[in-house]
Amino acid sequence: MLILSQPAAHLKPTPLPGSQRSWRPAGAALRYTSRLRKLCQPIAMRASQFLISTLKEAPSDAEVTSQKLMLRAGMIKKVAAGIYTWMPMGLRSLRKVEGIVREEMNRAGAIEVLMPAVQPAELWQESGRWAFYGAELLRFKDRHERDFVIGPTHEEVITDLARRELRSYRQLPKHFYQIQTKFRDEIRPRFGVMRGREFTMKDGYSFHANFDDLKREYQNMYATYSRIFTRLGLAFRAVAADTGSIGGTGSHEFHVIAETGEDDIAYCPDSDYAANVELAEALTPAIQRPAPAQTLVKVATPGVKTIEEVSAFLKVPASATVKSVVVEGEDGKPVLLLLRGDHELNEIKAGKLAGLKSPLTFASAESLRAAFGAEGGSLGPIGFAGRVVMDRAVAVMGDFVTGANDDDHHFTGANIGRDFPEPDVADLRNVVAGDPSPDGAGSLALCRGIEVGHIFQLRTKYSEAMGCKFLDEGGREQVMEMGCYGIGVSRILGAAIEQNYDTRGIIWPAAIAPYQVVICPVGWGKSEAVRQEAAKLYDVLVTAGLDVILDDRDERPGVMFADWELIGVPHRITIGDRGLKEGLAEYQGRRDPEATKIPVADIAAFVRSKVLA
RNA sequence: CGGGGAAUAGCUCAGCCUGGUAGAGCACUGCGUUCGGGACGCAGGGGCCGGAGGUUCGAAUCCUCUUUCCCCGACCA
Numbered sequence: 001m002l003i004l005s006q007p008a009a010h011l012k013p014t015p016l017p018g019s020q021r022s023w024r025p026a027g028a029a030l031r032y033t034s035r036l037r038k039l040c041q042p043i044a045m046r047a048s049q050f051l052i053s054t055l056k057e058a059p060s061d062a063e064v065t066s067q068k069l070m071l072r073a074g075m076i077k078k079v080a081a082g083i084y085t086w087m088p089m090g091l092r093s094l095r096k097v098e099g100i101v102r103e104e105m106n107r108a109g110a111i112e113v114l115m116p117a118v119q120p121a122e123l124w125q126e127s128g129r130w131a132f133y134g135a136e137l138l139r140f141k142d143r144h145e146r147d148f149v150i151g152p153t154h155e156e157v158i159t160d161l162a163r164r165e166l167r168s169y170r171q172l173p174k175h176f177y178q179i180q181t182k183f184r185d186e187i188r189p190r191f192g193v194m195r196g197r198e199f200t201m202k203d204g205y206s207f208h209a210n211f212d213d214l215k216r217e218y219q220n221m222y223a224t225y226s227r228i229f230t231r232l233g234l235a236f237r238a239v240a241a242d243t244g245s246i247g248g249t250g251s252h253e254f255h256v257i258a259e260t261g262e263d264d265i266a267y268c269p270d271s272d273y274a275a276n277v278e279l280a281e282a283l284t285p286a287i288q289r290p291a292p293a294q295t296l297v298k299v300a301t302p303g304v305k306t307i308e309e310v311s312a313f314l315k316v317p318a319s320a321t322v323k324s325v326v327v328e329g330e331d332g333k334p335v336l337l338l339l340r341g342d343h344e345l346n347e348i349k350a351g352k353l354a355g356l357k358s359p360l361t362f363a364s365a366e367s368l369r370a371a372f373g374a375e376g377g378s379l380g381p382i383g384f385a386g387r388v389v390m391d392r393a394v395a396v397m398g399d400f401v402t403g404a405n406d407d408d409h410h411f412t413g414a415n416i417g418r419d420f421p422e423p424d425v426a427d428l429r430n431v432v433a434g435d436p437s438p439d440g441a442g443s444l445a446l447c448r449g450i451e452v453g454h455i456f457q458l459r460t461k462y463s464e465a466m467g468c469k470f471l472d473e474g475g476r477e478q479v480m481e482m483g484c485y486g487i488g489v490s491r492i493l494g495a496a497i498e499q500n501y502d503t504r505g506i507i508w509p510a511a512i513a514p515y516q517v518v519i520c521p522v523g524w525g526k527s528e529a530v531r532q533e534a535a536k537l538y539d540v541l542v543t544a545g546l547d548v549i550l551d552d553r554d555e556r557p558g559v560m561f562a563d564w565e566l567i568g569v570p571h572r573i574t575i576g577d578r579g580l581k582e583g584l585a586e587y588q589g590r591r592d593p594e595a596t597k598i599p600v601a602d603i604a605a606f607v608r609s610k611v612l613a
Numbered sequence: 614c615g616g617g618g619a620a621u622a623g624c625u626c627a628g629c630c631u632g633g634u635a636g637a638g639c640a641c642u643g644c645g646u647u648c649g650g651g652a653c654g655c656a657g658g659g660g661c662c663g664g665a666g667g668u669u670c671g672a673a674u675c676c677u678c679u680u681u682c683c684c685c686g687a688c689c690a
Contacts, residue, residue, distance in 0.1 A: 324690060
């Protein structure tokens with residue numbers, strides 16, 4: 001009914017899929033070869049056949065640059081919190097990252113497998129992680145009421161595979177990897193693909209007859225990861241890391257350096273040293289503790305609680321104050337930790353102190369009152385009878401300010417030894433910029449990083465728990481040594497953008513741009529000459545093996561330029577009547593301030609050299 | 614988990630206080646004019662105003678519940 005009511009002019013013949021628009025240059029031969037190439041070279045594309053879905057405004061819930069740009073460029077679409085569809089444009093980049101990772105993993109001697117995303121609970125119960133892993137592990141039951149999980153990682157499945165398949169030292173070492181979708185039910189998914197719940201990860205697991213061989217493979221992966229991130233065109237740093245909840249010893253994280261990173265990294269500009277701030281050692285200062293010069297004075301500090309307030313009220317720098325942190329000991333008694341006022345407690349380091357409750361637990365207000373006779377904000381070591389541990393930086397302080405264990409009072413001129421007993425000394429704080437590098441090569445600087453890779457020496461944590469054993473040369477049964485190696489494939493795209501963008505949009509590193517080259521014909525719909533030149537150039541570049549897209553949407557130049565700059569294609573060629581009259585085309589690299597005029601006859605070779613550069 | 618905010622067209626938002634059957638910009642469709650940096654005019658299509666209940670003659674608007682999303686916090690003496 002609707003159709004019948006429409007004027008006949010609205011009824012146009014529907015073009016067949018893949019058919020050319022009527023104004024495409026005629027000629028059976030050209031059409032034939034072009035279609036043939038399309039089959040042989042599926043990477044090349046005409047924009048009118050592709051899906052370009054750019055947005056002028058980013059959805060309001062997007063927070064960080066990479067997320068906004070990926071949404072605006074139409075690379076991803078949000079489906080639920082932390083869950084995205086990869087749009088055609090984004091998928092091309094994702095596949096390129098996967099391709100590089102796969103190539104280098106294969107080159108390094110690892111072999112690819114594909115494990116299930118859904119895993120039976122039994123395996124997780126066997127490793128002990130069913131109970132240990134929290135709500136991040138998405139669990140569900142099937143119709144038979146059997147428990148399953150959606151895999152956040154695959155140690156259990158691969159160890160199960162290895163114990164079934166590998167029985168002899170002759171079969172070792174083996175390194176299996178996969179590129180696969182993981183699910184972690186993050187408390188607060190954010191930053192688009194950088195902290196999604198569903199994400200693509202390359203995870204590899206190696207099995208060895210002895211520790212030395214594990215260490216050899218660890219080095220192999222260290223080198224492989226460095227090669228991968230170099231090929232991806234990212235500025236990165238390998239940092240020594242805490243082994244965290246996964247367990248094991250020996251671990252490096254690979255971080256892409258970016259302002260918006262979620263991790264703090266301490267590195268030495270003068271050496272290779274780099275470590276997660278949580279792990280970087282704060283050395284003992286190379287100075288002696290000064291002799292006491294002031295007398296101990298108790299001063300009223302009404303309403304003054306925080307270090308900033310104390311510092312402002314008494315007009316002393318925060319570095320001349322000592323702050324008190326009270327945690328619970330194994331026996332439930334409070335333990336006082338002393339830190340310089342301007343330093344932060346490192347809970348990982350503190351948690352490793354002997355005799356403390358694990359995990360590290362801060363004392364309650366009631367127990368503070370009972371043990372110190374004062375509230376938080378007025379606590380200090382003087383007069384406290386329990387155990388006290390001070391940071392290395394505190395150990396060299398004299399004449400400092402600290403809480404008086406009396407509400408609204410502080411001491412000035414406090415000194416260790418004279419005013420309270422000499423406490424134990426430990427490394428309790430986060431390093432700060434300017435601290436000496438632990439490798440002695442200079443001083444530390446801090447930066448933010450996005451973790452895109454992680455390598456672990458797992459040792460026998462899982463093989464032991466799950467009975468993954470082999471027979472050695474002597475016929476003795478031994479537990480395998482294991483390593484595991486992860487790369488956040490989808491996160492890499494977000495990280496790459498955080499590192500490479502401008503006001504116009506994304507600036508993809510060449511290796512992972514969805515297309516290498518875009519041809520923008522100005523006046524496609526009305527100029528036969530433009531169509532011919534553009535189509536010819538397109539065919540030449542496709543034949544040359546370049547990853548090229550021809551923007552035949554017949555949009556105005558401003559729209560085309562804005563779209564492709566947003567999408568971040570590295571190389572753009574503009575062809576228009578104006579230039580053709582003089583035999584010229586234009587080339588503009590994504591980072592170039594303006595276009596360069598190049599003779600039409602040379603443009604293909606010119607672009608080719610740019611792409612290969 | 615605690616606290617705050619939001620939910621209206623594909624996207625960004627207005628309307629809500631002071632109830633009266635829903636708007637703008639961008640996007641989309643048609644026609645015309647334009648045509649080298651996100652064009653213009655005219656004419657259109659598109660929303661059970663997150664869901665459920667209540668108050669009312671009448672609810673996007675007021676009330677209750679619910680769902681979803683977002684933000685902040687979870688180092689502090």
